[in-house]
Amino acid sequence: MGAVHDGRVASLIGVALFAYYLLILGGHHYSIDGIVTFQAAKQLWFRQSFLLDPPVKWGPDVVLVNRFSVGFMLAYFPALALMTPLAHWMPSLRATPYDPTLARNPELYGNLAYLLCSWLNPLITALTGSLVFLLSRRLGMTPAWAAIAALTYGVASPAAAYARYDFSQPLAGLLLAAAVYALIDAIRHGRLRSFVRAGAWLGAMILTRPDLGVLIAWIGPWLAAGVRRSGLRAAALRLSAVAVSVLAAAALYLLTNHARFGDWTHTGYAASTLFPQSRWEVLEGAFGLLVSPGHGVLIFYPLAWLAVPGLHRLVKEHHPAGALCSGLVPAALALYAAFPIWWAGWSWGPRFLVPLLPLLAVAATFWAFRGWQRRLRWRTGLFAGLAVLGAVISWNGVLVDPVLHYRWVQNALGLPETSATQFVPAASPLVSGWGLLATTPVDLLLLRTGEFAGRPGIVAGALIASVLLGGLFWSARGILEALRGRVSS
Numbered sequence: 001m002g003a004v005h006d007g008r009v010a011s012l013i014g015v016a017l018f019a020y021y022l023l024i025l026g027g028h029h030y031s032i033d034g035i036v037t038f039q040a041a042k043q044l045w046f047r048q049s050f051l052l053d054p055p056v057k058w059g060p061d062v063v064l065v066n067r068f069s070v071g072f073m074l075a076y077f078p079a080l081a082l083m084t085p086l087a088h089w090m091p092s093l094r095a096t097p098y099d100p101t102l103a104r105n106p107e108l109y110g111n112l113a114y115l116l117c118s119w120l121n122p123l124i125t126a127l128t129g130s131l132v133f134l135l136s137r138r139l140g141m142t143p144a145w146a147a148i149a150a151l152t153y154g155v156a157s158p159a160a161a162y163a164r165y166d167f168s169q170p171l172a173g174l175l176l177a178a179a180v181y182a183l184i185d186a187i188r189h190g191r192l193r194s195f196v197r198a199g200a201w202l203g204a205m206i207l208t209r210p211d212l213g214v215l216i217a218w219i220g221p222w223l224a225a226g227v228r229r230s231g232l233r234a235a236a237l238r239l240s241a242v243a244v245s246v247l248a249a250a251a252l253y254l255l256t257n258h259a260r261f262g263d264w265t266h267t268g269y270a271a272s273t274l275f276p277q278s279r280w281e282v283l284e285g286a287f288g289l290l291v292s293p294g295h296g297v298l299i300f301y302p303l304a305w306l307a308v309p310g311l312h313r314l315v316k317e318h319h320p321a322g323a324l325c326s327g328l329v330p331a332a333l334a335l336y337a338a339f340p341i342w343w344a345g346w347s348w349g350p351r352f353l354v355p356l357l358p359l360l361a362v363a364a365t366f367w368a369f370r371g372w373q374r375r376l377r378w379r380t381g382l383f384a385g386l387a388v389l390g391a392v393i394s395w396n397g398v399l400v401d402p403v404l405h406y407r408w409v410q411n412a413l414g415l416p417e418t419s420a421t422q423f424v425p426a427a428s429p430l431v432s433g434w435g436l437l438a439t440t441p442v443d444l445l446l447l448r449t450g451e452f453a454g455r456p457g458i459v460a461g462a463l464i465a466s467v468l469l470g471g472l473f474w475s476a477r478g479i480l481e482a483l484r485g486r487v488s489s
Contacts, residue, residue, distance in 0.1 A: 006137050009147060009482045014130035016475035017154040019468045021122030021163040024398045027445035028110035028118075031346065031403075032058050033068050034166025035108050039096045040066030041076035042113065046087070046094045050260045054098035056108065065260045067267070070253065071208030072168035075124075079117035086116070114166075115445075121170050125163035128174040129154040132358050135181050136365060139314070139321055144483050145369040153361035156390035157301045158349045161397025167347065168208055169354035175205035176212070177358040180324060183219070187226040187320045190234075192241055199242035203249030210253055210267070212355065214335050216246060218327035226320060285337035289350060292343070293428035294421065300349035300393055300430070301357065302386040303364040310363030313370055325359045332356055343422045348402035348429060393430060400433045401443045408436060 029035050036056050043049050056063040066073060087093040093116075097107035129150045136146035153159055162170050179201035186194035206213045223242060227235040254264045291298050298304050311329070314322030336342055336352040344351035364383070371379025409432070415421045425431050441448060449461030 005482065006134060006143070009143060009479060010130040010133045010150075012475045012478045012482065013133050013147060013150045013154075014126045016472055016479065017129045017151075018122055018126035019472040019475065020155065021125060021160070022119065023446065023465065023468045023472070024160070024164060025118060025122065025445045026164045026401070026443050027115050027448075029108070029114060030165045030401070031167060032056075032061070033168075036063050036066050037068045037073050037168070038076060038114055038117070038166065039108075040068075041073045041080060042094060042096065044073065045077055045080045045084075050256075052096060054096050056096065057098065057100060057102070057105065058108065059103055067260075069168035069171075069208050070256045071204060071206075072171050074207075075171055076117060076120060079120050083113065083116050087113075118166075121165065121167075122163045124170045124174050125154070125159050128159070128170065128177055128358055131174065131177045131181060132361055135177060135184075135321075135358070136362050138181065138184060139319065139362065139366060141366065141369050145365060145372070147479060147483060149361055149365035152303060152365065152387045152390070153358060156303065156387045156394060157357050157361060158297075158354060158394060158397065159357050160391075160394040161348055162351070162354050164398065165348075167351060167354075169351055172205055172209040172212060173355040173358055175201050175208060176215075176328075176355050179205060179219075180321070180328075180359065183223070183324060184321050186238070187223075190227075190230060190238070192238065195238045195241035196245070199245030202242065203245040206246065206249045207253055209355065211335060212332065213250070215328055215331055218331050219324070222324050222327065281340065282334075282338050285339065285342035286333060288342055288422050289333060289337055289353060292422045293425045293431065294423070295343045295347075295350050297350040297353045297356075297360075299428075301360065302389045302393070303383070304360045306364035306367045306383060306386065307360040308363075310365070310367035313367055314363065321362075325363060329356055329359060346403055346406045348397040348405075396429055396433050399442050399444070400429060400436050401440070402429060402433075404440055405429045405433045405436060408432070 029038070035058065036052075039052060039056050040050070043052055047053075050065055052064055052066065083093065090112075093113045097105050097111060099105050099107075132153045133146045133150035136149040137143065141149065159170070159173070179198050182194050182198035182201055185191070186198055202216070202219070223239060224235070227238050230238070257266055258264045288295060290296050293299060307329075311322060311326045315326055316322070332353065332355065336344075339352070342352065368379050368383035371383075409415055409421070409427045413424070413426060415424060415427055421427050446461045446465050449457035
């Protein structure tokens, strides 16, 4: 299958996932992070100011400046540009909802402006699925297995739930996957433009999640080892092509810190809140990120178990991706294990590890693919079973609002938000979250349109759902036809 054909399949996979994510959209915020980031993006777009005026009042906090992801805030600009004509007709779309008498203004939690822009993470996650397909093809998988990697990432991992939420991790995952793809291409072919692209993706990733800058500590030596045989001058040029973009992103990050806080070094977080004081806390965080019932990636993403032998297989075959990803995954795990709030606050599943999901999906599928080539049918069966289980688990994060579940945990179980809470099985949404479906509305926007506009809303929701289902089936048929060779390359 040629590059043109691969591009067509990747595009169809993106369309299918985008339609699926819009079908399961919640249409409202899920975090104070998202509320502040979106309102700050509006202020910067419409008023060219980092200052939130009026401020965002949420509980006891009054937020004047966005301390969260700068990159994700900028990512809202295309959506805001599309909304601008309507915002001129409806000035309320440009304003930050503010009522000092309300502890948590519901107009901040769910509003028309955000609804019109809430397709951003669905699009980002769908594009990541397309990239998983291309990365899998780059690793030598057949088109069918590459499509399986992309689709299991898209529907059988926490990515499906996070496509609905308002966190910055999906964007970081897209940028990290793009950087890995460019880095592998750069080492394989030695083209300077691939090194430039890799640096650009890494720089954008740092702007989106500055904490992920720690991955440069592994990428740098990996790159140096990969270009060492190209001669001193060529190696220096290629490394510089990556370093310039990364340093430029770091400089831009410092500039935005100065513009927001009046201090180059101020990140919005107190240094004492980022890292714990004891090694035991780091070990607890690592254990929790892996297997805790509340946020363990191996619990919320069963296919991640197969990523370990998948990475081993890549390393054994001396593929550059094996060494690269085998360093990136534990580096990110160690970073977030060292955070005191390693569970990432009120969030569903392994939020901090969402950027690793594309790499884990590729590695897990590579393990099954190699087993299929060797006619080890049990590998295919195990992969399929874990994929189905992962899809069921992902629907827990789709149907149930995780914020409502956290409130239920605090009220019904009397458990405060501490690290110990994360190891209580009854506090896990995978244990007690399903029960909320009997007492709370299903968290799907298209099933709740009647609440907003009565019968016309129900009709509009049905029409939108029909269009999206049509797009989903059309793209799925196109994928099958392309994989069967019916589409000319």
